[in-house]
Structure formats: C-alpha cells, structure tokens
Amino acid sequence: MLPTTVPNRLPTEPPLNRYQEDVNSFHIAQKQFDRALAHLPTLQHGLIDFLRSPIRSIALNFPVEMDDGRVQTFAGYRVLHSRIRGPGKGGVRYHPDVTEDEVRALAGWMTWKTALIDVPFGGAKGGVVCDPKTLSQGELRRITRRFIADLGDNIGPHTDIPAPDLYTNQQTMAWIYDTYDGLHPGENNLPVVTGKPMDLGGSYGRGEATARGVLFAAQRLLQRKAVPGLNSVDGARVIVQGFGNAGSIAAKLFHEQGAIIIGASDSQGAILCRDGLDVAAVASCKAEHGAVAHYPQANVITNEELLEAECDILIPAAMENQIHAGNASRIACKLVCEAANGPTTPAADDILRERRIVVLPDILANAGGVCVSYFEWVQNIENEQWDLEEVNGKLLKKMCRAVDAVVDRWQQLGGERKTDLRTAALALAIERVAHVALARGIWP
Ligand code: GLU
Numbered sequence: 001m002l003p004t005t006v007p008n009r010l011p012t013e014p015p016l017n018r019y020q021e022d023v024n025s026f027h028i029a030q031k032q033f034d035r036a037l038a039h040l041p042t043l044q045h046g047l048i049d050f051l052r053s054p055i056r057s058i059a060l061n062f063p064v065e066m067d068d069g070r071v072q073t074f075a076g077y078r079v080l081h082s083r084i085r086g087p088g089k090g091g092v093r094y095h096p097d098v099t100e101d102e103v104r105a106l107a108g109w110m111t112w113k114t115a116l117i118d119v120p121f122g123g124a125k126g127g128v129v130c131d132p133k134t135l136s137q138g139e140l141r142r143i144t145r146r147f148i149a150d151l152g153d154n155i156g157p158h159t160d161i162p163a164p165d166l167y168t169n170q171q172t173m174a175w176i177y178d179t180y181d182g183l184h185p186g187e188n189n190l191p192v193v194t195g196k197p198m199d200l201g202g203s204y205g206r207g208e209a210t211a212r213g214v215l216f217a218a219q220r221l222l223q224r225k226a227v228p229g230l231n232s233v234d235g236a237r238v239i240v241q242g243f244g245n246a247g248s249i250a251a252k253l254f255h256e257q258g259a260i261i262i263g264a265s266d267s268q269g270a271i272l273c274r275d276g277l278d279v280a281a282v283a284s285c286k287a288e289h290g291a292v293a294h295y296p297q298a299n300v301i302t303n304e305e306l307l308e309a310e311c312d313i314l315i316p317a318a319m320e321n322q323i324h325a326g327n328a329s330r331i332a333c334k335l336v337c338e339a340a341n342g343p344t345t346p347a348a349d350d351i352l353r354e355r356r357i358v359v360l361p362d363i364l365a366n367a368g369g370v371c372v373s374y375f376e377w378v379q380n381i382e383n384e385q386w387d388l389e390e391v392n393g394k395l396l397k398k399m400c401r402a403v404d405a406v407v408d409r410w411q412q413l414g415g416e417r418k419t420d421l422r423t424a425a426l427a428l429a430i431e432r433v434a435h436v437a438l439a440r441g442i443w444p
Contacts, residue, residue, distance in 0.1 A: 019325040021347050025105035028321075031346045033108070036426035039413055043434055047442075051111075051433060054081040054104050058154055062146045067136050074130055076147045080160055081107035081123040084437045087158050088124030089114055089370060091165025091195075092147075092172070094140075098127035102320070106165075109341055109363055110370065112429035116402045117367040119374035124160050126151075132167040141175050148179040155180065157191035157381075163373050164195040166244070166319075170207070174200050190380035194373035203376035205391035206369075211249035212392065213368015214339045215257065216399035217360055218313065221335070224407045226421075227358045230312055230334040234258030237311045239272075239333070241265050241303065242318030243292050246339040246366065248283055250315055255279045259313070263306050267318075269293035270306035308332060316343035323348045331357060338362040344422075353420045361422035363429065364406055371398050 014022040022028070033052055037043065060076045077100050080088040090110035103125045111123025128147055132140060148155070155162060162176055173196045181189040190201035198204070205212070219233055230236065238259045240251045243266040251261045260276040268291035271277065277298060285295040293300045307314065307322060310332040316322050317339035323331060324344075328351035336352065336359045338344065344352070344359060352359055375391055378384075386394075410424035 017321065017324055017326070019347075021321075021325050021345055023321045023324070023345065024101055025320050025342055026101035026108075028342065028346060029105040029108050032422060032426055033430070035346070035419075035423045036430055039419070039423065039427040040431060040434075043430070047434055047437060050437075051082070051430060054079045054107050055083070056080040057100060057104060058151065059100055060147065060150050062150050064139065064142045064146055066139055074128055074143060074147075076126070076128040076150075077103040078126040078151055078154060078160070078162075079103045079107040079124060081125075082111040082433060083122040083159075084433050084440070085111075085115060085122055086120035087122060087156075088160035089119075089121035089163070089373065090123055090125040091163045091369075092126035092128070092168050092176075093165035094128050094130050094132045094143075094167040094172075096129060096131045097319075098129045103127045106341055111433060112426055113363040113367045113370055114374075115429040115432040116364055116406065116425055117371045117398055118402065118432075119371060119398075121161070121370070121374065124162075125165070126162055127165075137171075140172070144172055144175040145179045148176050149183065152183070155192060157189065157377075161191065161373075161377065162193045163370070164245070169245070170195060170197040170202065173197070173202075177201070188380070188383075191377045194376040196376070201376070201380050203372055203379055203391060204386065204388040205395065206372045206376055207245070208249050208253070209372035209391075209395060210246045210339065210366050210369035211253050213371060213395060213399050214246070214250050214315065214337055214365050215253045216368065216396050217365045217403050218254075218335065218337050219257070220400045220403040221358075221360055221407065224403070226407055226410075227335045228356055232258075233313070235260070236313050237262050238313045238315060239263035239306060239309060239311045240315045240317055240339075241270075241306060241322065242316065242340060243282075243286055244317065246369075247315065247317030248286070250317060250339055251277075251279045252283070254313075254315075262311055263301075263309055264292050265303050265306050265318075266292050270301050270303050271295050271298035272301050272306060272309055273298035313337055316340050319343070321345055323352070325351070328352055329355070331355075333357060335360060338365045341366065349420055349422060353416065356416065358416070359420060359422060361420075361425050364402055364421070364425050367402060368395055368399060371395055 106125035314333040320342035325347040328348035
C-alpha cells in the first residue's frame with residue numbers, strides 16, 4: 001500500500017489566513033523572538049542565530065497495521081530546540097494538522113517556558129499526523145510504540161523527555177514508557193516520560209497542573225495590578241475556548257475560586273449563558289454526548305462568536321492562531337489567559353495592546369504543566385512520592401516567582417505603553433538561556 005502521509009519537508013508557500021496573515025507557527029515564533037531581541041541589544045549575533053532555530057529535527061515515516069488489516073504509513077516528528085539548560089522537554093501531540101514547522105515552533109516555546117518557570121530543562125516537542133478521533137485504542141497503541149521505537153535513543157531520561165499534549169494522555173505516556181523500558185531493560189526508566197498514570201510513576205497534581213498553573217498565574221498577575229479594571233478572579237466573568245484537559249479543568253478551578261464561567265466551547269460548537277454555566281454539568285454533558293453544545297441551559301453559538309463575547313477573562317485553551325488580525329478588534333475581555341500554545345498571532349498582539357487588553361502569554365500562563373512534569377521527573381529519579389499539597393504548594397511558588405519576574409521586566413521595559421507581556425517574557429527567557437550558554441562556553 002502507498003503511504004497516505006509523508007513528512008512534509010518540501011518547501012511550501014507559508015499558509016495565509018483570510019486576513020493575509022502568515023499563520024505558519026514557526027514563522028510566528030521567530031517573529032516573537034525578533035520582537036524580544038529589540039530589548040536585548042547586547043546579545044551576540046551568532047548566539048542569536050543559534051537560539052532562533054531548533055538544534056535538531058527528526059522526521060519519521062513509519063507503517064502501522066490497522067484494525068482491518070490494512071497498513072497505513074504515518075508521519076511523526078521530534079524536534080529538539082535547546083538543551084542548554086538541561087535535557088529537552090516537551091509533549092507529543094496527535095492531530096491531523098501537525099506539521100514539522102508547527103512542532104519546531106512548539107519546541108522553541110518549550111525552551112522559553114522551562115526557562116521562565118525555571119526548571120532545569122531545555123525545549124522539545126513531538127507530533128504524529130493522525131486523527132485520534134477515528135483511531136481505536138489498539139491503533140493508537142501501535143502508532144505510539146512504533147513512533148517511540150523508531151525514535152530510539154533520540155529520547156531518554158537525561159536527553160529528551162516527552163509528555164502529553166493535544167490528544168495524548170496518561171495511557172499514551174504509559175505506552176511510551178513501556179516501549180522505552182523494553183528497549184532498556186534493567187534501568188530506572190520512569191523519568192523518560194512524564195504525565196504517566198499515578199500507579200506507573202505519575203505525580204499527584206500532574207493531570208490538573210496546566211490549568212492550575214493558569215489559575216495561579218492569573219491570580220498573581222491580578223494581584224500585581226497589571227490588568228486595568230480587573231482585580232480578582234473572584235467574581236470575574238470567564239469564557240473558556242476548548243474543553244480538553246487544560247480548558248475543562250481551568251473552568252472548574254476558576255469556578256471554584258468564585259469566577260462565573262459564562263461560555264465554553266469544543267471543536268463541535270460553543271455555548272453561552274450570561275448567568276453562569278454549571279461547570280460540572282457541562283463536563284458530564286461533554287462526557288456523555290461528546291460535545292458541550294448538548295448542554296441544555298445555554299445558547300448555542302459559534303466558536304467565533306464565543307471568542308468575541310463580552311467577558312472579563314478569555315481563556316483560549318484549544319489550538320494556535322485563534323485570535324488573529326480578523327477578530328482582535330472585536331475581542332471584548334480585559335485579560336486573555338493563554339492556556340493553549342500559540343493562540344494569538346503577532347498582528348493580534350498589536351491590536352490587543354492598542355486596545356489595552358492584557359495578554360498573559362502561553363509560555364508563562366501554561367507553564368504549570370511542564371513545572372509539575374519536572375516534579376514528576378525528580379520524584380522518579382529519587383524514588384519518592386510527594387503528596388498533592390506539596391506539589392500544588394511548590395507549583396504556586398514557581399508560578400508566582402515566574403509571573404513576578406516577567407511583570408518586573410515588563411515594567412522595566414516601560415509597561416503597556418512600550419510593549420506587551422509576551423515580549424517581556426521572551427526577553428527574560430532568551431536572556432536566561434543565553435546566560436547559561438555563555439557560562440558553559442561555546443564548544444570547543
Ligand atoms: N505539552 C505541555 C506543554 O505544552 C507539557 C509539556 C511537558 O510537561 O513536558 O507545555
């Protein structure tokens with residue numbers, strides 16, 4: 001049988017959205033990087049070139065036997081952006097729209113994220129082009145095993161450590177562990193992957209960590225009075241776009257802190273209820289019927305309408321490029337909290353800043369996931385198990401410290417009149433990585 005998907009390494013025109021924006025994630029990541037460089041005048045040119053692109057990109061093609069006996073060929077990628085501050089770290093996503101450039105962008109964002117949250121990792125990311133919604137558990141297991149086996153020693157507990165991302169979960173991580181462990185018998189291989197099930201070396205609090213980190217970051221930012229007209233999560237009207245791991249748990253956690261969740265969505269559609277949604281009921285509706293739009297006590301609207309609905313905090317928790325040149329002028333919140341990676345385009349960043357809408361950027365807002373991944377990795381190496389209070393307490397400290405450092409840098413750079421939080425966060429992260437690169441010395 002002929003391969004149905006092949007690694008897309010052929011040069012292609014950059015994808016444009018309807019508003020003529022280049023929405024290639026890697027180009028966007030580089031644009032963001034260049035904006036931050038304007039605030040780092042002393043960084044050497046050669047080092048800039050090195051940090052601007054990944055150090056390694058692996059593109060794989062591998063065959064998998066499907067349930068009906070057919071053989072299908074899949075494309076998979078693992079990109080290592082940087083190992084300067086420690087082993088590569090980052091999730092693996094399974095999605096039909098995965099491209100090598102997307103994974104390259106996501107790997108870079110991991111480098112800046114681990115630097116900001118200050119865990120001793122670099123940045124990496126992986127992806128397989130597939131549609132998990134149409135695949136059986138057996139097919140997903142065979143895809144995972146073959147992908148990990150073919151990556152071989154390009155991942156490892158001290159070289160590059162995968163984790164969950166879009167449409168991968170604890171089960172996927174268990175298969176990754178098991179495959180790697182089979183290839184390296186007799187060693188403690190638990191730290192080769194994080195986000196594992198609790199009874200297979202997982203950490204308390206990892207499942208909720210991304211969303212909890214988003215909450216902690218938002219609370220700290222509001223305490224720092226960085227958002228005009230908004231002082232607390234308590235009483236804030238919140239819209240969550242995307243009801244997967246990050247979005248559904250963020251809705252629950254913000255609600256527990258007194259926020260009113262007025263809107264939610266998934267890939268099937270969106271719901272809005274100005275009096276507030278019953279978050280637990282929306283979650284069970286999604287679990288039972290597969291879509292939040294089945295929730296009866298709300299108006300069903302489109303995902304586009306949801307993003308533009310009036311609220312205090314908008315939490316994009318789905319895919320890249322959701323807030324763009326075409327809708328940024330109609331976004332009607334005070335704070336955008338990026339639970340997703342790359343949800344806002346550079347053109348939208350400019351429009352939002354002009355409109356005094358603050359964006360808490362992905363590399364800071366959603367760093368709680370990789371932070372607790374680091375805690376899991378430490379527990380695996382030490383053969384320890386920390387309780388939930390300890391994990392959440394350490395996460396809170398890390399998130400607050402990171403938000404404080406970014407807000408301080410932002411204020412030094414002139415605050416909202418001069419730049420946005422993303423640029424300040426990137427400037428700080430790039431500086432931290434560059435500092436370690438120079439301390440280690442350029443080899444040889
Ligand atoms: N995929 C998550 C992220 O984008 C978590 C990565 C990790 O825990 O290594 O941050």
